[in-house]
Amino acid sequence: MKETEISKHTISVLVDNEAGVLARVIGLFSGRGYNIESLTVAEVDAGSRLSRITVVTSGTPMVIEQIKAQLGRLVPIHKVSDLTLAGPSVERELALVKVIATGEKRVESLRIADIFKARAVDATNTSFIFEIIGSPEKIDAFNKLMEPLGLSEISRTGVAAISRGTLMM
Amino acid sequence: MAERIMNGSEVVLQALTDQGVEVVFGYPGGAVLPLYDEIFKQNHIRHVLVRHEQAAVHAAEGYARSTGKVGCVLVTSGPGATNAVTGLTDALLDSIPIICLTGQVPTHLIGNDAFQEADTTGITRPCTKHNYLVKESSKLARTMHEAFHVATHGRPGPVVIDLPKDILVSPAPYIDPSQVQHRTYNPPVKGDRSEIEKAVEILASAKKPVLYCGGGVINSGPQACKLLAEFTRLTGAPITLTLMGLGAYPASDKQYLGMLGMHGTYEANLAMHDCDVMVAIGARFDDRVTGNIDFFSPGSTKIQIDIDPSSINKNVAVDVGIVGDVGHVIEDMMKIWKAKQYSINQAALDSWWSEIEGWREKRCLSYVQPADIIKPQHVIRRMHALTRDRKTFITTDVGQHQMWAAQHFGFEHPNEWMTSGGLGTMGYGLPAAMGVQVAHPDATVICFSGDASIMMNIQECATLTQYRLPVKTIILNNRYMGMVRQWQQLLHGSRYSESYSETLPDFVKLADAFGFTGLTCKDPADLDATLQKMLDIDGPVIVDIAVDDKENCFPMIPSGKPHNEMLLGHETSGDQAIDSDEGMVLV
DSSP states (O other), X not given: OOOOOOEEEXXXXXXXXOTTHHHHHHHHHHHTTOOOSEEEEEEEETTXXXXXXXXXXXXXXXXXXXXXXXXXXXXXXEEEEEHHHHSOEEEEEEEEXXXXXXXXXXXXXXXXXXXXXXXXXXXXXXXXXXXXXXXXXXXXXXXXXXXXXXXXXXXXXXXXXXXXXXXXX | OOOEEEEHHHHHHHHHHHTTOOEEEEOOOGGGHHHHHHHHTOSSXXXXXXXXXXXXXXXXXXXXXHHSSOEEEEEOSTHHHHHHHHHHHHHHHTTOXXXXXXXXXXXXXXXXXXXXXXXXXHHXXXXXXXXXXXXXXXXXXXXXXXHHHHHHSSSOOEEEEEEEHHHHHSEEEEOOGGGOOOSSOOOOOSOOHHHHHXXXXXXXTOSSEEEEEOHHHHHXXXXXXXXXXXXHHHHTOOEEEOGGGTTSSOTTSTTEEEEOSTTXXXXXXXXXXXXXXXXXXXXXXXXXXXXXXXXXXXXXXXXXXXXXXXXXXXXXXXXXXXXXOHHHHHHHHHHHHHHTTOOOOHHHHHHHHHHHHHHHTTXXXXXXXXXXXXXXXXXXXXXXXXXXXXXXXXXXXXXXXXXXXXXXXXXOSTTSEEOOOSSOOTTOHHHHHHHHHHHOTTSEEEEEEETTGGGGGGGGHHHHHHTTOOOEEEEEEOSBOHHHHHHHHHHSTTOXXXXXXXXXXXXXXXXXXXXXEEEEEOOGGGHHHHHHHHHHSSSOEEEEEEBOTTOOOOSBOOTTOOTTSOBOOSOOOSTTBOOSOXXXXXX
16 A cells, blocks of 8 residues: 655645735645746636646655645645646746856857747846746756856746646646 | 613623623733623623633633533733734634734724733734724724624634723714625535535545545534534544544544544544545544645545635645535435435445444554553543543643544533644643533533643632632643653653653642642552542642653654554553453544
């Protein structure tokens, strides 16, 4: 019965956009010792004041089930959906990556950015800021290639995710 | 839609009245003065002044658990709110519906480190089911009604409403409860039909079934307890109760195995370990119940019924999980059982019962009552015998006396047993008894306590005197923090580090100082007369009973051990062993 394999899950949570709701979610994760790999939140429906939280977490199947059940019983929460189990989904993250380099390294960083369809959104004689959008894995790969070329600072948004096709949460 | 405009304090009082609140336990202070002014002006809601805010919450818990209603608390900002935190946590872990109104500094001062300011919603977020900070007068009435809805629906729990002082004095519209529908929180009470059918079928095919029931049955209500008893008899299965569930099924019934868990009976724990089908009803597989989880009931198919989805598969993976109110689910199970004319194989059941009878033979709760010193278990048994004919409520503090009370006082009805189960809060018993007595002025309310626990909310004696609450407090005095001493003896080489009560007060003089009666007893021959005298006194009483300070609480599953490795302690032997006489010392 004991399943010990740890897997990564992306969970979408629809909540009332009210004071303290994010603290409730974060407090739940820290209080019960669950893992947060990334978390994003923003209002998605101003009319009915709903926000959507996307949280990437990991754990055994029993822990993942617990996380969803615990989220579900928070009072301001409307819906909890496990996108990893619900079927195929699109996951996207945006990163701003600062590369400080000159000479050949500077040129090489531009070439790699081109391959990854990253856009330079700021440039000086010695630096670029690249904006890259993609799956977390794609951004990881991009950062890895930039590392020897002068990568100096990264800001990532965390994952936003949604089910593919007509499926809704 | 008719809205009446009142001031904020009037809205709060009107909402409490419309929600059926009769009593509020509280303590005034700067931030809640407008509310206290409003309380002064009205006669619907009674206010009971406690002497510490923690006690206000415990009193409200006692009130709630003994009535099935919501307990209501009113405290001021800052220290008033932080003092309430222990009580709130206690109510959260034991699923007790509480509304706690806390004062707050005016909205324009929030965040300024104002006098008696605390981030109450921040502090109480993890120790409440939900909490609110009311920042707009327009939302006050709705918030009040929603809070009651949240506290009482689904798995009950404490809800805090933080009320800034300016909100309490500003005009605010009032709407009545019928106009408030909660947007998101509407937990279902009916269980999934196909899961219930599956569960009933599994139970019917059992050879060694056991019903393991907890506080969820009591929270579901007296009707659920009645249904549980019917269902238990219908199936013929043995039943065991958790500490929180005591009273959900009559202790005198022959299908009852006693409490299970760390200090549960031998027969209950072995039945749990050896069963082939376990039905957990309103119980959450707490670590005090399961012992070592890796060896917990290894061969059984497990069915769990709980209103809280997060209780299912939390500690123990179950085969069938049913989310729903216990009463509704049992009713459905019974209908299916009858409709399909199920029955458990009689031969298998007989052989299971004979196995259980073998375990019962151990008489795991037996003890020897010598002539010269009072055994603590004996006090509980005698108290039970002497109160059999009256409506009696029992509260306890935490420690050995609590476990002895749970083991030896036979609870026949729900809502008559109040103890701090989940949090294990010393100091719970006396204020909880106060709350019970407020709700049941004519009943006998007994608080079993220890010499250490009683000191933790002893100031509430003043409340007893003020409101003439005839609570009977029995101190099983062994001059130790008994459970700490027991663990030190068993696990720490008898090094009794800081567990001796070096300077105890004279409890008789203490009672006298508070304006009521104190009694003592140390001779076993005087015990009955002392307890009877206590019952006959029309007012609060503290009885200080000197008990055997070496007595340990057995049976015991040591931490980390499975159910089938219980310590039975001293086996009954010698010429003073008393055997199964009515009201006497053996089980």
